Amino acid sequence: MVLLVLAIILSAARLGGSVAERFQQPAVLGELLVGVLLGNLPGMARQFSTIVRGDPMIGMLAEVGAVILLFEVGLESTLREMLRVGMRSLAVAVLGVVAPWVLGFLVGRMLLPEHSVYVHVFLGATLTATSVGITARVLKDLGHAQTLEARIILGAAVIDDVIGLVILAVVGSIISAADRGTSLSLGAAMLVLAKALAFLVGAFSIGALSSPRVFSVAARLPGRGTLLTTALAFCFLLSALASLIGLAPIVGAYAAGLILEEAHYIDFADKGEHRLEELVRPISVFLVPVFFVLMGMRVELGAFLQPGVLGLAALLTIVAVAGKQVCALGGIGAPVDRTAIGIGMIPRGEVGLIFANIGLGLTVRGERVVDERIFAAVVVAVMMTTLVTPPALKWRLTRVARRRAAEAVAAPAA
Amino acid sequence: MVLLVLAIILSAARLGGSVAERFQQPAVLGELLVGVLLGNLPGMARQFSTIVRGDPMIGMLAEVGAVILLFEVGLESTLREMLRVGMRSLAVAVLGVVAPWVLGFLVGRMLLPEHSVYVHVFLGATLTATSVGITARVLKDLGHAQTLEARIILGAAVIDDVIGLVILAVVGSIISAADRGTSLSLGAAMLVLAKALAFLVGAFSIGALSSPRVFSVAARLPGRGTLLTTALAFCFLLSALASLIGLAPIVGAYAAGLILEEAHYIDFADKGEHRLEELVRPISVFLVPVFFVLMGMRVELGAFLQPGVLGLAALLTIVAVAGKQVCALGGIGAPVDRTAIGIGMIPRGEVGLIFANIGLGLTVRGERVVDERIFAAVVVAVMMTTLVTPPALKWRLTRVARRRAAEAVAAPAA
Numbered sequence: 001m002v003l004l005v006l007a008i009i010l011s012a013a014r015l016g017g018s019v020a021e022r023f024q025q026p027a028v029l030g031e032l033l034v035g036v037l038l039g040n041l042p043g044m045a046r047q048f049s050t051i052v053r054g055d056p057m058i059g060m061l062a063e064v065g066a067v068i069l070l071f072e073v074g075l076e077s078t079l080r081e082m083l084r085v086g087m088r089s090l091a092v093a094v095l096g097v098v099a100p101w102v103l104g105f106l107v108g109r110m111l112l113p114e115h116s117v118y119v120h121v122f123l124g125a126t127l128t129a130t131s132v133g134i135t136a137r138v139l140k141d142l143g144h145a146q147t148l149e150a151r152i153i154l155g156a157a158v159i160d161d162v163i164g165l166v167i168l169a170v171v172g173s174i175i176s177a178a179d180r181g182t183s184l185s186l187g188a189a190m191l192v193l194a195k196a197l198a199f200l201v202g203a204f205s206i207g208a209l210s211s212p213r214v215f216s217v218a219a220r221l222p223g224r225g226t227l228l229t230t231a232l233a234f235c236f237l238l239s240a241l242a243s244l245i246g247l248a249p250i251v252g253a254y255a256a257g258l259i260l261e262e263a264h265y266i267d268f269a270d271k272g273e274h275r276l277e278e279l280v281r282p283i284s285v286f287l288v289p290v291f292f293v294l295m296g297m298r299v300e301l302g303a304f305l306q307p308g309v310l311g312l313a314a315l316l317t318i319v320a321v322a323g324k325q326v327c328a329l330g331g332i333g334a335p336v337d338r339t340a341i342g343i344g345m346i347p348r349g350e351v352g353l354i355f356a357n358i359g360l361g362l363t364v365r366g367e368r369v370v371d372e373r374i375f376a377a378v379v380v381a382v383m384m385t386t387l388v389t390p391p392a393l394k395w396r397l398t399r400v401a402r403r404r405a406a407e408a409v410a411a412p413a414a
Numbered sequence: 415m416v417l418l419v420l421a422i423i424l425s426a427a428r429l430g431g432s433v434a435e436r437f438q439q440p441a442v443l444g445e446l447l448v449g450v451l452l453g454n455l456p457g458m459a460r461q462f463s464t465i466v467r468g469d470p471m472i473g474m475l476a477e478v479g480a481v482i483l484l485f486e487v488g489l490e491s492t493l494r495e496m497l498r499v500g501m502r503s504l505a506v507a508v509l510g511v512v513a514p515w516v517l518g519f520l521v522g523r524m525l526l527p528e529h530s531v532y533v534h535v536f537l538g539a540t541l542t543a544t545s546v547g548i549t550a551r552v553l554k555d556l557g558h559a560q561t562l563e564a565r566i567i568l569g570a571a572v573i574d575d576v577i578g579l580v581i582l583a584v585v586g587s588i589i590s591a592a593d594r595g596t597s598l599s600l601g602a603a604m605l606v607l608a609k610a611l612a613f614l615v616g617a618f619s620i621g622a623l624s625s626p627r628v629f630s631v632a633a634r635l636p637g638r639g640t641l642l643t644t645a646l647a648f649c650f651l652l653s654a655l656a657s658l659i660g661l662a663p664i665v666g667a668y669a670a671g672l673i674l675e676e677a678h679y680i681d682f683a684d685k686g687e688h689r690l691e692e693l694v695r696p697i698s699v700f701l702v703p704v705f706f707v708l709m710g711m712r713v714e715l716g717a718f719l720q721p722g723v724l725g726l727a728a729l730l731t732i733v734a735v736a737g738k739q740v741c742a743l744g745g746i747g748a749p750v751d752r753t754a755i756g757i758g759m760i761p762r763g764e765v766g767l768i769f770a771n772i773g774l775g776l777t778v779r780g781e782r783v784v785d786e787r788i789f790a791a792v793v794v795a796v797m798m799t800t801l802v803t804p805p806a807l808k809w810r811l812t813r814v815a816r817r818r819a820a821e822a823v824a825a826p827a828a
Contacts, residue, residue, distance in 0.1 A: 002474055003481065003663060004654035010647040018635035027637055060416055060471045067417065221432035223441055225699035232700060233424040240418035249417060282696045285639035286646060 002057045006290070009058075012038060013289035026141040028134060029390040031289050035296015053297050062294040063249065065287030066133055070250040071235040072284050073136040073154065074257015075277055076145040079208055082155055082258055085148065089155030092330030093130075096156065096345050097163050100127040100323030107315050112374070118175050118364045119374070125171050126356050126378050127320045129164035131349025132157035133250065133291065134386055138393045139344070149336050149400075153344040154254065156327065161251050162196045164351050169193075172358065179364045192246065199245045200255065203238055207259040219267035227268040228279040231260060248350065295349075299383045303376045312373070313380035320385050321346055337400045340393065347389045348382045416471045420704070423472075426452060427703035440555040442548060443804040445703050449710015467711050476708040477663065479701030480547055484664040485649040486694050487550040487568065488671015490559040493622055496569055496672055499562065503569030506744030510570065510759045511577050514541040514737030521729050526788070532589050532778045533788070539585050540770050540792050541734045543578035545763025546571035547664065547705065548800055552807045553758070563750050563814075567758035568668065570741065575665050576610045578765050583607075586772065593778045606660065613659045614669065617652055621673040633681035641682040642693040645674060662765065709763075713797045717790045726787070727794035734799050735760050751814045754807065761803045762796045 013031045020030030039049045052058055082089075101124040108120030135153055139145045169189040211234070218230045235256040242252030262269075265276060273279075304310060324345040328338035356378040359370030370378070427445045434444030453463045466472055496503075515538040522534030549567055553559045583603040625648070632644045649670040656666030676683075679690060687693075718724060738759040742752035770792040773784030784792075 001654070003478070003650040003657065006478075007647045007650035007654060010643050010650070014632075014635065014637075014640055014643040014647075018637050018640070021636040057471065057474045060474075064417070064420075218428075221428065222435040223428075223432050226428055226432065228696055228699050229424050229428040229703070233421045233428075236417040236421035236424070240415070240421060243417065279696045279699075282642055282693045283700055285642050285693075286697055289643070 002055070002061075005052055005055070005058055006061070008038075009052075009290055009293045010286075013293045016293075017289070024394070026138045026390045026394050028137040028141060028292055029387070031292040032296040032387060032390075035293040036299045036301070037296075038293065039297030039299060040301045049297055053294070058290065058294060061287060062291040065284070065289070065291035066250050067235065067239050067253040068280065068284045069133060069140075069288045069291070070136060070254040071257040072277070072280050073140060073145055074254040075260060075280065076140075077151050077154075077258055078261050079204060079258045081151055085152045085155055088330055088334060089152050090159055092152055092156035092327045092341060092345065093159035093163060095330055096130060096324050096327040097128045097160065097167070099326035100320055101125060103127075103319040103323045104316065107312075107319050111312050111315060116364060116367060118178060119367070119369055122171060122175070122355075122359050122362075122369050123316075123374065123378075125167050126352045126359070127316065127323060127348065127381070128160070128167060129348065129351035129355075130157045130160045130324070130345050131347045131351060131386075132254075133295075133349060134347040134389050135344045135393065137288070137292070138390050139397075142394060142397055144397050144401075148334065149331075149340045149344065152331065152334075152336065153341055156330070156345065158200075158251050158254060161248055161351065162193070162200070164355075165196055165246055166193045168355060168358070172362070175362050175364055175369060179362075195245050196247055199242060199247065199252075203241070203252070203255045204259065207234075207238070207255070211259055211261075212264045215264045216267055219265065219271065224273075227265055227273045227276060231265075231276055231280070232283075234260065295386065300379075303380055306373065306376050308373050309376045309380065312377040313384070316377055316381035317384040317388075320348060320381050321388065337396065340396045340400060343389065343393045343396050346385050346392070348385045352378060352382045416469070416475075419466055419469070419472055420475070422452075423466075423704055423707045424700075427707045430707075431703070438808070440552045440804045440808050442551040442555060442706055443801070445706040446710040446801060446804075449707040450713045450715070451710075452707065453711030453713060454715045463711055467708070472704065472708060475701060476705040479698070479703070479705035480664050481649065481653050481667040482694065482698045483547060483554075483702045483705070484550060484668040485671040486691070486698050487554060487559055488668040489674060489691055489694065490554075491565055491568075491672055492675050493618060493672045495565055499566045499569055502744055502748060503566050504573055506566055506570035506741045506755060506759065507573035507577060509744055510544060510738050510741040511542045511574065511581070513740035514734055515539060517541075517733040517737045518730065521726075521733050525726050525729060530778060530781060532592060533781070533783055536585060536589070536769075536773050536776075536783045537730075537788065537792075539581050540766045540773070541730065541737060541762065541795070542574070542581060543762065543765035543769075544571045544574045544738070544759050545761045545765060545800075546574075546668075547709075547763060548761040548803050549758045549807065551702070551706070552804050553811075556808060556811055558811050558815075561750075562748065563745075563754045563758065566745065566748075566750065567755055570744070570759065572614075572665050572668060575662055575765065576607070576614070578769075579610055579660055580607045582769060582772065586776070589776050589778055589783060593776075609659050610661055613656060613661065613666075617655070617666070617669045618673065621648075621652070621669070625673055625675075626678045629679045630681055633679065633685065638687075641679055641687045641690060645679075645690055645694070646697075648674065709800065714793075717794055720787065720790050722787050723790045723794065726791040727798070730791055730795035731798040731802075734762060734795050735802065751810065754810045754814060757803065757807045757810050760799050760806070762799045766792060766796045 012034045016030035016034030017027030020027055039053065041049060104124030104127040105120045108115065108123040112119060132154055139150045144150055166189055169192040173188055215230060218226050235253050238252035238256040239249035243249045260276065325342040327345045328342040331338040331341045356370055356375050360375055362369040426448045430444035430448030431441030434441055453467065455463060518538030518541040519534045522529065522537040526533060546568060553564045558564055580603055583606040587602055629644060632640050649667050652666035652670040653663035657663045674690065739756040741759045742756040745752035745755045770784055770789050774789055776783040
């Protein structure tokens with residue numbers, strides 16, 4: 001069964017990706033749209049897509065695909081390059097959390113005046129966390145993964161994920177406290193933050209110190225495949241640890257990719273192994289499309305049609321997109337395209353959906369924090385941000401590349 | 415969780431593989447032994463291994479690993495080369511089914527005289543089917559996958575699998591008929607055979623005809639990764655179809671590998687893509703060890719200790735090994751090493767275990783066809799054949815290579 005589904009997903013993804021590329025769009029847009037198509041077929045095929053969407057095996061392969069993608073993207077930068085943009089990423093992340101939260105809160109006040117302030121706060125919170133998968137993929141598809149913009153965006157997305165965790169803990173405990181009429185425990189939220197920071201600092205310091213040694217020992221082992229195996233084990237280990245802490249596994253995978261540098265495995269190059277990027281690529285060609293097709297399949301077009309959803313969804317989408325444009329301010333003073341940063345931060349994904357999902361189970365004095373209508377609107381907004389980003393980012397990056405090329409030509413003449 | 419297990423399995427597999435290679439043994443032996451070790455750790459770790467053994471996600475990744483391995487091995491031969499050794503493979507397969515069956519039957523008569531003839535027949539049947547994974551891997555590890563011996567063995571293993579299906583259907587219906595006192599229906603068994611043959615003939619003819627066209631169309635799609643994606647989709651499709659028919663998925667994967675030839679995707683080479691073998695390799699480095707480590711983990715050393723098991727298991731193992739040596743007769747008249755063929759056919763695997771498992775559920779007039787003791791003995795025999803083959807085959811192939819080299823030196827002088 002899984003094999004058949006894989007065969008279908010892979011063929012469909014490549015077809016979709018190719019069509020997108022023919023129209024000068026990133027392949028990921030085609031994969032997402034093919035997923036939307038597969039997920040909303042009528043009749044018999046509907047059962048097929050319901051099974052695939054809920055299949056834990058396919059879900060796991062997709063998850064591993066996302067991990068491999070972020071690992072691959074992380075490999076294209078070094079830890080040093082990331083630290084250099086660290087403060088800037090932090091600024092981008094914080095701005096990108098505050099603005100959509102405030103705007104989302106206002107949308108709630110406006111369109112859902114009958115609900116309590118807790119609902120509005122929660123609605124804003126669902127819009128805060130950036131999902132880096134789409135942006136990472138577009139940057140890769142267009143060969144921009146090593147630019148300064150890419151590093152700032154990806155660093156901000158990692159920080160975002162940490163902030164998102166803390167927000168969830170804080171908002172969750174505020175609501176629980178309000179519901180029970182007890183006072184609020186900030187201790188739990190602080191613990192979450194401490195654990196997340198400890199993970200990142202620990203991973204980067206211990207990882208960066210130990211990785212050259214581990215690889216130099218591994219290079220002495222006989223047999224082929226040791227470089228790839230060691231790198232994958234390292235990536236999976238950090239992903240699993242991130243997941244244990246409560247962070248998204250892809251945060252760990254990205255950290256692993258950042259830590260690994262070519263200098264660490266120079267001994268393998270001497271043995272005639274390919275570069276790590278080349279070795280990881282076929283695995284990513286295999287598994288990454290599974291992630292994006294499945295993401296597309298999870299978009300239920302029916303959600304658009306529920307009464308009252310469309311208006312709320314449209315406003316949430318606008319606010320989600322507009323809110324992240326404030327991130328551009330974080331790029332001030334650096335030789336970067338600020339608009340590209342704002343666009344790159346648009347996509348929301350799993351974290352927003354996880355928020356909404358948790359909200360479905362929370363109540364404040366008998367009122368559910370997130371009801372079916374709000375949930376559907378959040379899902380629609382998440383998916384719109386996902387579909388809108390690839391073409392927008394492609395448009396902007398092409399302009400930037402053209403402008404820089406023109407400047408490069410003009411500069412010597414000046 | 416899955417990510418952590420993967421990290422552990424991959425590191426352990428590479429360590430084990432490297433140690434095996436340091437002792438001039440195939441890497442797969444090290445992976446199996448590491449698996450046995452991980453699967454039989456004491457104390458806390460015992461729970462870990464129980465969870466891993468039963469985890470459907472890891473099981474699925476291992477299964478995909480086996481599929482990728484047989485696809486990779488199939489890529490190293492062409493369909494034409496296989497058809498040339500077809501009759502010889504058929505002879506090897508038939509001999510290798512009859513001899514262990516008769517010997518297994520006799521062991522049953524001797525050691526289990528209190529059981530009925532049905533039990534003896536079934537015991538013999540569990541020893542018939544060759545599991546090609548181990549042999550394919552050893553041949554690959556040692557760079558012998560393109561030899562005439564390799565093609566004869568792998569072809570015979572595919573035929574074995576078809577025969578095994580038919581035997582299971584026939585023996586199963588004989589026993590059911592005996593139990594119910596009704597007459598025997600051979601129709602069902604014939605249907606199974608017909609379906610299996612139709613699949614193989616269909617896959618080879620339709621596949622060989624359509625594959626050049628599919629790949630030439632695919633080569634016109636823009637974007638990278640199309641060659642690998644198309645090939646994987648083709649491999650998974652045939653594996654899924656084989657599985658639907660009731661054959662092992664790896665039979666379909668091997669067929670897909672045989673069908674695909676470099677000539678079919680020559681257009682991709684012009685576009686600067688790597689060779690398909692090189693593209694598949696990283697995926698196999700990732701997933702294949704998962705299969706062998708899990709196979710090792712499923713070996714319960716405790717099974718050796720049950721009373722009465724050790725004697726039966728020892729005799730079954732001897733018979734299982736000796737019975738397949740008759741396969742060597744199938745090599746008469748060809749310029750091949752017949753001993754290597756006999757050794758290559760030794761490993762038993764999933765099919766034998768599936769047989770034994772089905773036997774656990776069958777009864778003839780109140781007597782269970784396979785009881786716990788017989789089951790444990792079959793499991794032990796299967797795992798002994800698995801552990802014995804890599805060093806034996808390595809020893810033999812090294813001798814053959816040395817002899818041929820000596821002949822090549824001697825020939826011009828003569």
